Amino acid sequence: MSAVLDLVRADLRDFGGYASARSARLEGEVWLNANEAPWPNPADAAARCRRYPDPQPQALRTRLAQLYGCQAEQLLIGRGSDEAIDLLVRALCEPQRDAVLFTPPVFGMYAVSARLQNAPALEVPLRDSADGLVPDSDAIIAAARQGNARLVFLCSPSNPGGRSIPLAQVETVATALRGQALVVVDEAYGEFAAQPSATTLMDRHDNLAVLRTLSKAHALAAARIGCVIADAGLIAVLRRCQAPYPIPTPCAQLALDGLDEAALAQTRARIATVIAERQRLQAALSTLPAVRRVYASDANFLLVRFADAQAAFQALLAAGVVVRDQRGAPQLHDALRITLGTPEQNDRVLDALATLEPAA
Template sequence: MSTPDQKQPDLLDLVRPDLRAFSGYKSARTEALRGDVWLNANESAWSNPADASATSRRYPDPQPAALKAALCGLYGCAPEELLIGRGSDEAIDLLVRTLCVAGRDAVVIAPPVFGMYAVSARLQDARLIEVPLVDGPGGFAPDLEAIAQAVLAQGAKVVFLCSPANPTGASIPLADIEALLQRLQGRALVVVDEAYGEFSQVPSALTLRARYPEVAVLRTLSKAHALAAARVGVVIADRRLVSVLRACQAPYPVPTPCAELAAAGLSPDALAATRARIATVIAERARLAAALAVLPGVRRVYASDANFLLVRFEDAQGAFDALLGAGIVVRDQRAAPQLGDALRITIGSPEQNARVLDALSAQAVAA
C-alpha cells in the first residue's frame, strides 16, 4: 500500500516522456471547418478520370465518423477510447513506439506467437524479452507468473498477450489476464490481441477496461468480418492513451474507400451474415479437428478457439507437399520455436476442408 507522500502510478507514466504532451501533425482535415470551396489542403480541383465516385481527390477523414460509430457500437466503447488504424499491425507499432524509449525499454512476448510484436520491438530498438509458451496436456498456455516476474525484474513497458493465440489457437482465461493486470498495475501496459476473438467463447478483455487503465485491446475486421484487404483494425484503451497514440499516428490512416466498405460491412444485415459464418467456422473447426486426429501420420491436433488448427505431423514436409500438390496452401510453422513438426491450417468452407482431408488421407496411404 502506498503512503501519502508516494506518487500514485498513472497510466501516462508509461508513455515516453517526450511524447506525453506531443501534439503531432495537424492536418487540413483536423480543423472543424465548414465551406463549399475547399482550398486548404492543396488537393486537385478535378477528380482523376478513373475515379467513378469523384471523391478520391479529397484527403480522408483521419478517423471516419460513420466507421468509428459502427466500431464503437460493435465493441461497446466510447469514441475517445477507440483508435482506427491500418489493421492491428499499425496499432502494435504505435504502442511500442509510443511507450518504449529506444535502447532502454523492453517488450515481453510469449513465443511461438504472432511475429509483428517482435518486428515492432526491433524497429523501435526496444529490448525483446521472450517468455515461451508452455506446451501441456491442454495445449499451449502462457506462463503468466514468469511474465510478471520478467516485467518486474527487467522493467518492461509492454506485454503482448494473444488470445486466442496465433499460431497455437488457445484463449487465455479472463481471470488470468485480470490477475496479471493486478500484479503489474502502474508497471506495464498489457495488450491483449483479440484478432480471433469472435471465434472464442472466452469473454473479451474489453470487460476489464473499467477497472484497469493499463489494459489495451486490439481487434480487427480482417478475420471474422472478411475484410482483410480493407486493412481496418482498432486499439481500444484508456482515452488518455488513445489521445497520445492518435498524435503519433500518420495523418490519414484509413483510405475513404476502405472506410466506406468497412462501415457497410458492419451493417445489421452484414453482421447477421458474419455471425452465421462464424457459427459455420466453429462447427467446421470441430469436424476438421476430429477427422485430422485419426489420420495416420498426425501426431497432435491442438484445441483451437480461432479460425485455424495447429497440427503436428510425423512428416510435416510430406504433409505440406501433399496439400500443395492438391492446390491447398497452408502455413508452415516449422521455423517457429517448439513447432518443428507443425503446420497451421485455416478453417475453410466445408468443401475446402474436405479437400484437405482427402489430400492428407491420400498422402497417408501412399506413405
C-alpha cells in the first residue's frame, strides 16, 4: 500500500462508497437494473441520455491519460477542477483538525472547500517581487508544519498572478512535507506555460497530485471536464467519495471529439496565438500612461495595476469589454485581470485604456 494513503482520513480508507447500477460489471441485452425509462426522451434524438453514464468513461480516461502523460488508473475525471479540489479536502481533512494551505492572492475554491469541510485555512501570501507574485517555499513549509496542513495547494501558473512555480521549488515542498501533506499543483493554465508538468515529479513523490482541466486551453468550459492525477491508490479512494455519475454522456463525447488529433492541432495553433498575443499585449499595456505595472504571465491572462482601477474598469465596460476586478483580493487593491482574447478583442482593450489619465 502506498504511503500517501496514510494521509487519507482514517474513517475513509476502507470506505466502500455508493455501489451504483453501473458499478457492477454485468453483460446483457435488456437492462432492467437501474429503473431507467425504456424509451428515450422525445428531445433526445441520438438516444444518448436515457441510461445512466459510465461513472469514469474508459475511452475518455485513456485519452486524458495519454494527453497528460500518466496511467489511466492515476487519473480521476470530475466536474472541472472544482470537484477534484472538494474531493481532496473531504477525503483527506478531518474537520477542525487537518488544515488546508494556499497562497493568496489565488483561486478562491481552495478556501471555499476548506470552509465547507470546517478545515483550518492556512494562508501564506505570495511575495510581490521583480519576477511577479511568487510563493515563498520556506514560509510554506514552515506554516504547513506548524499548522498541521494535510493539503498544500500550489497554483501554477498562478491565478491571478500568472507565474509558474519552478519544478525544483515544487519538489522542495513535496520532499519537506512527505508523510504529512499532499502537495496539489493546480495546472489549470498549464498549456500556456513553457515548463513541463509537475506530473514528471510523481514517480519520485507519491505525495504529489496534479489538477488539469479542459475548460481553458481546450475551450470546453461548459462541458465541465477536469481531472486529478495522483497515486493510483489515492485515486481509488477519491472515486469512492465521488458522486455516482459525475460525467454526463454528451459531455464525455464532446471531450473525446475535442481531443482527437485534428482538434488538438487546432488547439495547439490557438495556444500559440494566445502566447503571441500575451507578449504583444503585455508590451503595449506597459506603454499606456494609466498603467502602473503589467505582471509577466505564463497563462492566458495578464494582471495589470492601474493608477485608477475603477476608471479603467468603467472605460472597458463602456467599450463593451468585461474583465475581472481583482481589487478585493489581498495585495491587489489597484489591479484588474484581463483574459487574452482574439487580436481584435485585445486591440479593443488597448483602445479603451489609451485615453485614461497617466499613473501618478
